[in-house]
Structures are given as structure tokens and as C-alpha cells.
Amino acid sequence: MILVALSGLTSLLSPLTANIYLPALPVLSEEFHKSIELINLTVTAYMVFQGVAPMALGPLADAKGRRTAFIVCMCILTVSCIGIALTPTSAYWLLVVLRCVQAAGSASTIAIGAGVIVDIVTPEQRGSFLGLSLIGPMVGPAVGPIIGGVLAEHLGWRSIFWFLAIFAASVAIILVLVYPETLRSLVGNGTVYPPWYGRPVFPFLTHYATHEKVPKPAIRRARNPFLVFKQLDVCILLAGNAVVNSLFYAVATTASPLFTENYPELSETDIGLTFLAIGGGMFAGTIFAGRLLDRSWRRAGGPQTRNIPLEFPTERVRLSISPLYLALMCAASVGYGWAVQNGVHLAVPLILHFIIGYTAISLLNVQQTLLLDSFSSAGSSITAASNLARCVTAAGLVSFVDIMVRKLGAGWTFVLLGLLAAVLMGTLLFLAVRVGPKWRRKRTEAQAAAQ
Incomplete structure (x- = not known):
């Protein structure tokens, strides 16, 4: 600890x-x-x-x-x-x-x-x-x-x-x-x-x-971290992290200007304090989502040793709760867009911020845990690859999300982003469960043969 x-x-x-x-x-x-x-x-x-x-x-x-x-x-x-x-x-x-x-x-x-x-x-x-x-x-x-x-x-x-x-x-x-x-x-x-x-x-x-x-x-030498992008199951999970992180940052970066415009009674200090809602959701997610993840592992009879047997359905067990988190995050994002655009009571967007923060960190935690299960010998390298995918896509979306809000309005912007995230992420979760075990087995067997 x-x-x-x-x-x-x-x-x-x-x-x-x-x-x-x-x-x-x-x-x-x-x-x-x-x-x-x-x-x-x-x-x-x-x-x-x-x-x-x-x-x-x-x-x-x-x-x-x-x-x-x-x-x-x-x-x-x-x-x-x-x-x-x-x-x-x-x-x-x-x-x-x-x-x-x-x-x-x-x-x-x-x-x-x-x-x-x-x-x-x-x-x-x-x-x-x-x-x-x-x-x-x-x-x-x-x-x-x-x-x-x-x-x-x-x-x-x-x-x-x-x-x-x-x-x-x-x-x-x-x-x-x-x-x-x-x-x-x-x-x-x-x-x-x-x-x-x-x-x-x-x-x-x-x-x-x-x-x-x-x-x-x-003993292992420093490997080329870009080699992980040759693994299809890894790319699926990295793309999933990128989708979730991009939607989260679209919400976080538009919060300050949208609150300033639609809630003029808020001071700069008040607007800064509104970020505690999304931060509180993320804090709660780091605590409770991890416990649910471990509980589902134990219920499925997951191994308690460092080595995971090839026949164990790791992907299905780890990702079992992800569809629920995804649905809640996308729905809360759409609700947030319409709530701030219409200037409803401030409590509504703040509650939705909490839900977005909770579900976003929960989804990222689930997928990152699965990545570490798949690459336990290179935990820092695989996390670095995940960080690259998340940061680059989030930077790209942040660069034009304000333009979308000005052209479409906050409501329709997050309808579009929420639906896009639901379709992309839903497809990626399906592929992770179907394709992941085959690639994990292939990679593990190749590593065993190399030793």
C-alpha cells in the first residue's frame, strides 16, 4: 500500500x-x-x-x-x-x-x-x-x-x-x-x-x-514500444481507451466556456469549483470500479497466481461490465450537452459530470487492467503506448470541439459525439472478446518458444 x-x-x-x-x-x-x-x-x-x-x-x-x-x-x-x-x-x-x-x-x-x-x-x-x-x-x-x-x-x-x-x-x-x-x-x-x-x-x-x-x-532489454501496435488485440484496447478519453476531454474542455456563457452568475472561482464534480466521479470510480473488477475475477474462478492460463476467458471476464459503463457515459454526455445549452439548474450538469467522470475512469481502468494482464512483463511499455493513443486522439478532438459547439450548439455536438463513441466503443468491445483470446494465445506461445 x-x-x-x-x-x-x-x-x-x-x-x-x-x-x-x-x-x-x-x-x-x-x-x-x-x-x-x-x-x-x-x-x-x-x-x-x-x-x-x-x-x-x-x-x-x-x-x-x-x-x-x-x-x-x-x-x-x-x-x-x-x-x-x-x-x-x-x-x-x-x-x-x-x-x-x-x-x-x-x-x-x-x-x-x-x-x-x-x-x-x-x-x-x-x-x-x-x-x-x-x-x-x-x-x-x-x-x-x-x-x-x-x-x-x-x-x-x-x-x-x-x-x-x-x-x-x-x-x-x-x-x-x-x-x-x-x-x-x-x-x-x-x-x-x-x-x-x-x-x-x-x-x-x-x-x-x-x-x-x-x-x-x-532479464529483458528495453524493447521497441511501438512493436505493441503490431498486436491486433492490443490495438483494439488502445483504440477503446482513445475513444473514452476523447469523449471525456471533450466534456472537460468545454465545461468552462459553456458554464461561463450559460450561467453568467458564476464567478471564475465558482467555475473552477465545478470541476470538483467530475473529479469526484473519477475519484469514486478509481475506488469502486476496481473492486468490482476484482470481484468479477474471483466469481469467474480467475487464477490467483501471476501467470494466467491460456484457456481462461480473461477478455470476457474483464470486459463484462464495460457495456453498462459505456451506456451511462454516452447518455450522460448527451444530457450534459442539452443541460448546459438550455441553462437548466446547475445541479443537473454537475450530477452528469460526476457520472461521466465515474464511468470514464472505470472504462479506462478495465481496459488498462486487461492490457496489463496481456503484457505483464512490460507493464510500463504497454501503459506508455496507451498514453500515446489517448493523448494524441484527445488533442485532435480538443482542437476542433469548440468549433463544433459554435456551429451545432452544445446539445447536438454531444449527441453526435455520444453516438459516435457508443458505436465505436461497442464495436471495439465486441472485437476484443472475439479476437483477443486468439492473439493472446498466439503471443504467449511465441514467447514460450523464444525462451
Whole structure:
């Protein structure tokens, strides 16, 4: 639990770094003498690097260790935050570059944390523990804009990045002092001494008993993370994550302007507080959806060991509850569009935000757990691939969802997006159950033959 909590704390910095910056965009436009469109490019650049960077650091974590990758990320993030805090307002290009570096330092932490879950948890408990590790990343989008707004208003926009620098440096110190290496190809079940850089100063979270190296077959080199895209079952799940994440971000990014337009009585602080509804839904989803996932695994007689038998219907068991989550998310998204367009009581869109947050994180948790079941030897790499698919598609949709709202109105925009997500995601779930077992068996047999 301590390892999961520390991983969640580290992963919190990824969404926090992305969202804490948003309230300061108008101020930065004035300070740097650039249009809002140009300042928004720093957001787009961040999202692109947020998807690409884990493709490099995820395989590093699978080859050289989770602890090492975590510390490298925190150091990169700390230095980039200090750099932005000191950036002169005449150097817009430097702001863009450092935001990209900032994304590279923060975005990989979620992928590395997923690798830790694979190291320390059996499939029977993987859903719950993966959900717990995502509490930090899910809280970030809700509290980030509030913290950023308060800091920007009272201490100036540079204080946002000094805050992030102090936070990241503090986490780095904690990792150096107490976080042990968990990568099984280095430490086995936690009793094998890792290289010197993998040992914490105070190793109270593990018990080293031998200097014998882990058997050679268990040691893996950093693999090309793009190879996972050659696996059809993996591509189906990655596409599903992309669909869910894109619909979620379409709701989240339109909330502020739609609330401002249709609820003029709300102040900027009030609008920032409305994000607590969708964040609360995501928080609840990380807790309860993971427990339901583990319960369905036990009811189906799922194995309690790390190795899942080929004949076990993993895809059907893991995805059994996904159609219900999908129906609720799409219906709530359509309802949200019409509710804000017609200016109904504020409680209605906020309740729908809660449902959207709950179902979105639940769907992502289910599919991510199944991905980790399929690639337990490369948990960070497969999570990095998932992150790339989610971020790139979400960035694409966010770039034109505002145009759709202006042309079609919020109601019809989310009718279109909700129906599209239902059709695409429903098809992908069907294919995952039908195609997934064949490709998983083929991949497992090929790996066994290679060893």
C-alpha cells in the first residue's frame, strides 16, 4: 500500500502540471504579448509530448528499473519548472520548449506506476490496486485549476511553476530516501540486491537477502514500444481507451466556456469549483470500479497466481461490465450537452459530470487492467503506448470541439459525439472478446518458444 501510495503521489504530478497552468493562460497572453491562440499552442505542445515521452521512458523503466525512471522524471520536471519560472517574457519560444520538457518529465510517471502494479500485485487484485494508484492522477484535473487560479491571482503566474518545482523536488527526495526497486528482472520478489542506484537510503519497504542475480531468461532489454501496435488485440484496447478519453476531454474542455456563457452568475472561482464534480466521479470510480473488477475475477474462478492460463476467458471476464459503463457515459454526455445549452439548474450538469467522470475512469481502468494482464512483463511499455493513443486522439478532438459547439450548439455536438463513441466503443468491445483470446494465445506461445 505504501508503494502504491508513493506511485500515486508521483503520478499526481502529470495531470497537476497539465491543469494547474490553465487559469494563467489569459495572464500569460498579456505578459508575453501573444494572442490566446499562440499561448494555447503551449497546451497543445504539452499534450503531444505527454503522449510521446512515455514511449521512451516506459521501456527504460521495464529494462533499468522503476525507481531509476521515477527519479529521472522528477529531476527533469524540477529543472523545467524552475526554467519556466525564470523565463523572460520576451522569450515565448523558450516557454514552448520548456513546456515540452515539462511534459516529458511528468507524463511518464503514470506508465511507470502501472509497471509497479504489475511487479507487486497478482491479477486477482490488479483492478483494485491499479484504481488506487490512479487516485492521484484523477484528483489532479479537479484540484489543478483551483490551485493554479489561487496562485496566479495572489502571487503571480510564476508562482505556479515555483510550486511545481518544490513539489517535484520534494517527491524526488522521498524516492531517493525510501523507494525500493520493484522490477522483477532486477530484484526478483524483492529479496535480490539491485545495483547500487536501485537501493534506497532507508530500505524499510523491502528485505534484501541475496546478492545472486535474477536468472538470465527473466532479464529483458528495453524493447521497441511501438512493436505493441503490431498486436491486433492490443490495438483494439488502445483504440477503446482513445475513444473514452476523447469523449471525456471533450466534456472537460468545454465545461468552462459553456458554464461561463450559460450561467453568467458564476464567478471564475465558482467555475473552477465545478470541476470538483467530475473529479469526484473519477475519484469514486478509481475506488469502486476496481473492486468490482476484482470481484468479477474471483466469481469467474480467475487464477490467483501471476501467470494466467491460456484457456481462461480473461477478455470476457474483464470486459463484462464495460457495456453498462459505456451506456451511462454516452447518455450522460448527451444530457450534459442539452443541460448546459438550455441553462437548466446547475445541479443537473454537475450530477452528469460526476457520472461521466465515474464511468470514464472505470472504462479506462478495465481496459488498462486487461492490457496489463496481456503484457505483464512490460507493464510500463504497454501503459506508455496507451498514453500515446489517448493523448494524441484527445488533442485532435480538443482542437476542433469548440468549433463544433459554435456551429451545432452544445446539445447536438454531444449527441453526435455520444453516438459516435457508443458505436465505436461497442464495436471495439465486441472485437476484443472475439479476437483477443486468439492473439493472446498466439503471443504467449511465441514467447514460450523464444525462451
